[in-house]
Amino acid sequence: MEPRTFELTVDSDGNASAGQGVLAAYVPASDHSPPVSLLACDPRHEPGKSINELAPAVMAHIRARVEEDSPHWRWTIIDSIGRFNQAVPKWRTGAHPDVAFERFPRGLTIDAFFSATGAGGEAAMEMLSAMVETPRTSDQTPSEREFLEAVEVHGNLPAPGSIFQKVDAAVADGDARLIASAIQPDPALSMALISSANAARFAAAGKTASVPQAVIRLGTGFVRRVVFVAEMMERYQQGACPTFDYRQFWMNSIASGASMKALMPSYEIPEKFADDAFTIGLVAGIGWLAIAETFPGLMTAYVARCRGADPITKSRAQREIFPCAIRSVSERYLERYCFPRTVLQAIAGHTDGDRRWYDCLAQAMRVAQSLAPFDCIAVPTTIPVPDACREEWDRWKSALCVLR
Numbered sequence: 508m509e510p511r512t513f514e515l516t517v518d519s520d521g522n523a524s525a526g527q528g529v530l531a532a533y534v535p536a537s538d539h540s541p542p543v544s545l546l547a548c549d550p551r552h553e554p555g556k557s558i559n560e561l562a563p564a565v566m567a568h569i570r571a572r573v574e575e576d577s578p579h580w581r582w583t584i585i586d587s588i589g590r591f592n593q594a595v596p597k598w599r600t601g602a603h604p605d606v607a608f609e610r611f612p613r614g615l616t617i618d619a620f621f622s623a624t625g626a627g628g629e630a631a632m633e634m635l636s637a638m639v640e641t642p643r644t645s646d647q648t649p650s651e652r653e654f655l656e657a658v659e660v661h662g663n664l665p666a667p668g669s670i671f672q673k674v675d676a677a678v679a680d681g682d683a684r685l686i687a688s689a690i691q692p693d694p695a696l697s698m699a700l701i702s703s704a705n706a707a708r709f710a711a712a713g714k715t716a717s718v719p720q721a722v723i724r725l726g727t728g729f730v731r732r733v734v735f736v737a738e739m740m741e742r743y744q745q746g747a748c749p750t751f752d753y754r755q756f757w758m759n760s761i762a763s764g765a766s767m768k769a770l771m772p773s774y775e776i777p778e779k780f781a782d783d784a785f786t787i788g789l790v791a792g793i794g795w796l797a798i799a800e801t802f803p804g805l806m807t808a809y810v811a812r813c814r815g816a817d818p819i820t821k822s823r824a825q826r827e828i829f830p831c832a833i834r835s836v837s838e839r840y841l842e843r844y845c846f847p848r849t850v851l852q853a854i855a856g857h858t859d860g861d862r863r864w865y866d867c868l869a870q871a872m873r874v875a876q877s878l879a880p881f882d883c884i885a886v887p888t889t890i891p892v893p894d895a896c897r898e899e900w901d902r903w904k905s906a907l908c909v910l911r
Contacts, residue, residue: 510534512634513569516554517561521603523568528554529561532634533573540627541579544569545635546594548587550823558584562594563603570598581624583631584608589817591620617817621889629887633873636822636885649802654830655839658797668738670696671731678727686730687719696737700730703902729902732785736761739789743796748803750810752882756795759881764788765903766871766878769895774867783850787864788871791854794836795883798829805829813883821885832856871896 511533516526523529530549536542546565548558562584570576582594593611596604613619621628649657667675670689677685690696697718704721705714715721722730740757767788768781776784799806805828812824825833838855853864873890875881878900880888 510630510634511573512638513565513572514549514638515565515568517556517564521564523561523564527552529558529565530635530638531565531569532631532638533569533575534627534630534634535573535575536577536579537627540625541581542575542577543581543583543624543627543631545583545585545628545631547585547635547819549638551826558586559606559608563596563606566594566596566606567603581628582606583620583624583628585635585819589820590615591617593623617887618889621887626891629890632818632887636818649830651830654802655836657801658794658836659839659843667735668741671734671738674731674734678731681727683722683727684719686727687722690722690730690734691718693737696734699733699737700725703729703733706902728781731782732764735786736764736789746796746800746803748799748806748810750807751795751799751803753796753799755879755881756792756799756883758879759875759884760789760792761903762875762879762900763791763868763872765899766874766896767868769893769899770867770871770874772895773893774863776863776867784867787850787853787868788875790841791837791868791872792833792881792884793840794833794838795881797836797840798833809883813885815882818885818887821883825885 513531513533514525514527514529515523515531516528517523518526528549529546531544531546534540534543544566546558546562548554548561554561562582566582582596584592584594586592591611592608592615595607595609597606598604611619611623613622617632620632624631670693673689674686677683677689690700700718700721701716704724709724712724715724725733736757743753743757745753764785765788768785771778771781771784795806809824809828812828813821816824829836834854834856838851841851841854849861849864852861853868856865872884873886874892874896876884876886876888877890877892878896
């Protein structure tokens with residue numbers, strides 16, 4: 508069985524069918540979590556009844572469609588004020604269940620829900636959040652066309668600079684000496700690389716104060732990525748939106764890149780694409796920065812709504828404030844830099860291309876929320892981190908502590 512989402516209505520005869528009014532996500536059992544179903548009223552199409560009233564019909568519909576009958580199935584509802592309750596059914600042959608609503612052992616919060624449901628609950632939450640990401644415009648916001656056109660022509664967003672261009676050319680030629688020569692005039696970059704080269708994993712080789720030696724120890728691919736990040740970060744430590752956390756944005760972006768690279772083997776993406784994978788993770792969320800710089804007023808309004816909020820509330824706020832999805836903004840901006848179609852499809856969330864890139868990026872961005880949370884993103888911060896991702900992130904932190 509595969510995870511599924513449902514958009515349902517409860518008809519006048521009391522039965523649920525495909526329609527509008529209720530959203531639901533189903534995640535089958537795994538080795539580490541029970542089957543989970545998460546139900547909520549659709550904020551885009553309010554059904555006029557509470558989810559408690561609609562739950563029996565919706566639960567019967569889902570149970571019939573997924574053919575799941577585990578005694579450990581965790582049914583959960585999110586009420587109109589964001590509380591999470593267990594829905595405990597008593598099934599009757601040929602009828603809707605009688606449903607009792609109970610608190611989770613740790614309360615009514617999203618953390619209580621995650622504690623009880625584990626990875627299955629986290630996946631269900633993400634699926635439900637994604638269903639309400641489709642934006643809704645109002646008289647106070649630009650149209651989607653105006654919004655994306657403004658992003659596309661914006662001339663002050665970060666791009667790699669002259670040092671990266673030199674390093675990139677030297678990497679292509681396999682010339683470590685030229686790589687070091689390009690970096691040495693920049694003290695911060697030099698210190699970052701030397702600091703990374705003196706990390707614990709290189710202890711047997713002794714300490715070094717040499718940039719050329721640091722390049723050799725770290726490898727040209729990692730050095731290239733450090734330079735790319737440094738020049739991207741340097742331009743935007745602050746910007747047009749006073750409430751947008753630029754440093755938090757960059758840390759999360761770098762964590763996404765590190766996780767993307769670490770997860771490549773799991774998705775059978777060849778190692779020769781390591782630089783592409785890291786760059787995809789790094790720039791996949793560039794839409795956040797684009798909006799902060801192009802429409803700082805809209806970003807200010809969103810930051811005020813999302814601070815400390817749960818993922819569903821953040822998704823609702825995105826839909827109400829922004830004229831289109833963040834991934835669409837990222838895609839439009841990155842089209843300017845002629846990224847390959849596979850890359851753009853992964854970032855935009857299209858699944859009709861190479862699914863390996865899309866699936867790898869989706870997991871990388873979820874893992875990054877645990878490694879370096881960014882408040883704007885509607886993803887839980889409690890998702891388990893694979894060891895490979897944590898190791899790659901630790902490599903970056905030794906360089907970042909100098910760069911920042």
